[in-house]
Amino acid sequence: MTSTNFSQIDVGPGSPIGAATRRRDGRDKVTGTARYAAEFQPEGMLYAALVTSTVPSGTITAIDTEEAQAMPGVRMVLTHLNATPLFPALLFPFGAAFQSLLPLQDERIRFSGQPVGLVVADTFEQATEAATRVRVAYRTEPFIPDGSHPDATTFGAEDCGKVQEMVPDLVMGDPDTALAAAPVTLDVTYSSPRHYHAAMELHSTTAHWSPDGTLTVWEPTQWTAGARAAFAQWFKLPLDQVRVISPYVGGGFGSKGGLHPHAAVTAMAAREVGQPVKLVLTRPQQFTCTSPRPATRQHLRLGADHDGKLTALTHDSLNETSFDDLYIEASATLSALTYSVPNARSRYRFVRVNAVTPGSMRGPGETMGSFALESAMDELAVALKLDPIELRLRNYSDRDQLFDKPWSTKGLRQAYEQGATAFGWQDRDPNPRSMRNGTELIGWGMAGGAFPCYSHPTSAGVRVHADGTIEVFSGGSDIGTGTYTLLAQVAADVFGLPADEVAVRLGDSAYPEAAVAGGSMLAGALTPVTHQAATAVRDELIQLASTLPGTPLHGREASELAVGQGRVHLARSPDTGLRFTEILSACGRKLVEAVRDTFGDISEQDRKDNYGTLALLQLPAAGTHSVYSWSSIFAEVGVDEELGTVRLKRLVGAFDCGRILNPTTARSQLIGGMIMASGAALLEAGVVDARQGRLANPNLAEYVVPVNADIPEIEVLFAGEPDPHSNPLGSKAIGELGMTGVPAAIANAVYHATGRRVRDLPILMEKML
Ligand code: MCN
Numbered sequence: 001m002t003s004t005n006f007s008q009i010d011v012g013p014g015s016p017i018g019a020a021t022r023r024r025d026g027r028d029k030v031t032g033t034a035r036y037a038a039e040f041q042p043e044g045m046l047y048a049a050l051v052t053s054t055v056p057s058g059t060i061t062a063i064d065t066e067e068a069q070a071m072p073g074v075r076m077v078l079t080h081l082n083a084t085p086l087f088p089a090l091l092f093p094f095g096a097a098f099q100s101l102l103p104l105q106d107e108r109i110r111f112s113g114q115p116v117g118l119v120v121a122d123t124f125e126q127a128t129e130a131a132t133r134v135r136v137a138y139r140t141e142p143f144i145p146d147g148s149h150p151d152a153t154t155f156g157a158e159d160c161g162k163v164q165e166m167v168p169d170l171v172m173g174d175p176d177t178a179l180a181a182a183p184v185t186l187d188v189t190y191s192s193p194r195h196y197h198a199a200m201e202l203h204s205t206t207a208h209w210s211p212d213g214t215l216t217v218w219e220p221t222q223w224t225a226g227a228r229a230a231f232a233q234w235f236k237l238p239l240d241q242v243r244v245i246s247p248y249v250g251g252g253f254g255s256k257g258g259l260h261p262h263a264a265v266t267a268m269a270a271r272e273v274g275q276p277v278k279l280v281l282t283r284p285q286q287f288t289c290t291s292p293r294p295a296t297r298q299h300l301r302l303g304a305d306h307d308g309k310l311t312a313l314t315h316d317s318l319n320e321t322s323f324d325d326l327y328i329e330a331s332a333t334l335s336a337l338t339y340s341v342p343n344a345r346s347r348y349r350f351v352r353v354n355a356v357t358p359g360s361m362r363g364p365g366e367t368m369g370s371f372a373l374e375s376a377m378d379e380l381a382v383a384l385k386l387d388p389i390e391l392r393l394r395n396y397s398d399r400d401q402l403f404d405k406p407w408s409t410k411g412l413r414q415a416y417e418q419g420a421t422a423f424g425w426q427d428r429d430p431n432p433r434s435m436r437n438g439t440e441l442i443g444w445g446m447a448g449g450a451f452p453c454y455s456h457p458t459s460a461g462v463r464v465h466a467d468g469t470i471e472v473f474s475g476g477s478d479i480g481t482g483t484y485t486l487l488a489q490v491a492a493d494v495f496g497l498p499a500d501e502v503a504v505r506l507g508d509s510a511y512p513e514a515a516v517a518g519g520s521m522l523a524g525a526l527t528p529v530t531h532q533a534a535t536a537v538r539d540e541l542i543q544l545a546s547t548l549p550g551t552p553l554h555g556r557e558a559s560e561l562a563v564g565q566g567r568v569h570l571a572r573s574p575d576t577g578l579r580f581t582e583i584l585s586a587c588g589r590k591l592v593e594a595v596r597d598t599f600g601d602i603s604e605q606d607r608k609d610n611y612g613t614l615a616l617l618q619l620p621a622a623g624t625h626s627v628y629s630w631s632s633i634f635a636e637v638g639v640d641e642e643l644g645t646v647r648l649k650r651l652v653g654a655f656d657c658g659r660i661l662n663p664t665t666a667r668s669q670l671i672g673g674m675i676m677a678s679g680a681a682l683l684e685a686g687v688v689d690a691r692q693g694r695l696a697n698p699n700l701a702e703y704v705v706p707v708n709a710d711i712p713e714i715e716v717l718f719a720g721e722p723d724p725h726s727n728p729l730g731s732k733a734i735g736e737l738g739m740t741g742v743p744a745a746i747a748n749a750v751y752h753a754t755g756r757r758v759r760d761l762p763i764l765m766e767k768m769l
């Protein structure tokens, strides 16, 4: 499939697609009836507690489980001494394992917090207590706590193999020569600490082996097909012997895009003990053994002429990774295409640290990359005494120069305009420290952002039952985004019904496989295929109706018939028709069903296998056009002149995301992203205890995320139009877009308020002194 060999789905004026529709799972969630993965209790279920290493590097020299084993209710203590073999699972994005670490397979310790044992007991309390009695002795070896350690060594793309193909170093023109010749230059470095997803729902695994060797796992996941593949690989099972169930996800933000080692060891325990086992990570374990956004250091050089036209740009991005794996935080990739610049280069380097393998966190790459690029653009605007929007307009790119393709649609100019108007940007005094409110210095800053629109084949099914119920079903996830609501809207469009008359079932690998709710691509992949499946069902109902003798529909051409309000009727005379229930009963059918997938011609096995990998992920410029979402962010901060406290006062975001499928859930996504990114700007930092080589604040008391009192008024504006090249419904990515540009807009506002440029996140009060 290329991004142009589809025809657009016609969305008529009153269609439920695009209508502001409240999230259908909202009530179930706030009343506690939505059942999350950890709330399933298979019969005979036991509880597990994880034992994790207390040293960052070395080997286990002895492990004493005797006391734990003798505790009441304890059924099993698994360590590397009695664990059974696990087989390697393919690593994300080629598979769904986020870490190559196979837990409890040897005595080696790579990071503090690494799983070293699992206690299984009758109750949660017994398991938790017994886990504290497992005594582990270590021989500690030298370790690299973080990238600033003198023994830390950095390395580059040359060693990156397959993963590197995903984000190659990019060069256009001759940036070094152009920089040397540029009349105005900027050479700056930005940095950011480790960021943690801090989802409300803890990671958990509930594993159940049937006597026939089938594994069922309740696991909160953004990708049931990926999770199924990873379990199948760990245990060398055929895909159809694994089922992953995850109807709701209480926040994933990337951390539940793939699986972490604790899931493997829980399933192993369930098999060994012969009963279902549930493990829920503790909050500190969630920090230390799932994969966070790594710390970054980004070096940017900009060259421009006196009018502010960029002549050169280089972006060198460094991120931490683990000793086991190479994780690329792709912060530099978009820098060479965001603005029009003839000479550009982006490049990656890495530093290995003794910490868990990092992973995707909302806007991986784009969030911190846009912090660096959009801060640098602000610094250049200051140096040139240009309005920051004006500088951006002078470098507006009308074409993807990196991949040499036209943009599909680009509403960034409109986004600047709408955002600036809503914010009141024209009243800004450009001089730092020029605006105040009592003891507070007021600052206004802006930034832009872009987010790639990926696509991936996906599938969904639609059924009409004999009782008239209409059901959409797919393995896709709703992680709080609105998938349930969207798919009801889409089916409702096809059947001419209100959206709340459609049932939607998601988050079960037994349903048709879907792409990951990741890379902000699921809505764009799943809504068109659901439309196709619903249309196929509708067409079959029409066809069946026309075969029913003795009815006014008998013998009619499909073009003479239409569907609406649960009926097939004469297109010209809507009162003359048959209910779906009547049609099914007259034909003696239990249901009419269609499943559609967008893989095209591919064998059944290849199709199944490819749902567990992102190897066929289609990049934004894969088709005839380059497809991106765009953002423009405006922030107001107040900085207390005496105390240095920074308060966020106002945020306005204007976004081009193509067709908005549901303005209510889309707005909620964008607000959520903006809030999360303001946490990165002002509050969030994983603090490394360099002496112990471990995270010093693995909890929500000391890893500070924004709460209601930190969040001001946020305004969201839509500046796009349906995109004929993104997918048949013309939507573009939203889920991560709210993150991009926000940290820079806030940092730029802080500069405007105070004259202080903070290049190291978060912007804490001590950096104001
Ligand atoms: N939408 C829309 N119109 C569009 C595109 C999307 O109305 N043109 C709305 C829909 O409500 C859709 C939602 O935005 O359900 C997100 O769609 P999309 O951009 O396709 O993103 P995904 O469905 O792939 O969701 C994943 C994305 C990612 S990658 C992260 S990380 C993230 C995010 O969504 N994590 C989240 N949003 C999150 N929201 C919540 N509540 N929790 C998370 O963990």
Ligand code: MOS
Residues within 6 Å of the ligand: 222, 253, 254, 255, 257, 360, 361, 362, 363, 364, 517, 518, 519, 520, 736
């Ligand atoms: Mo989102 S970080 O791509 O799951």
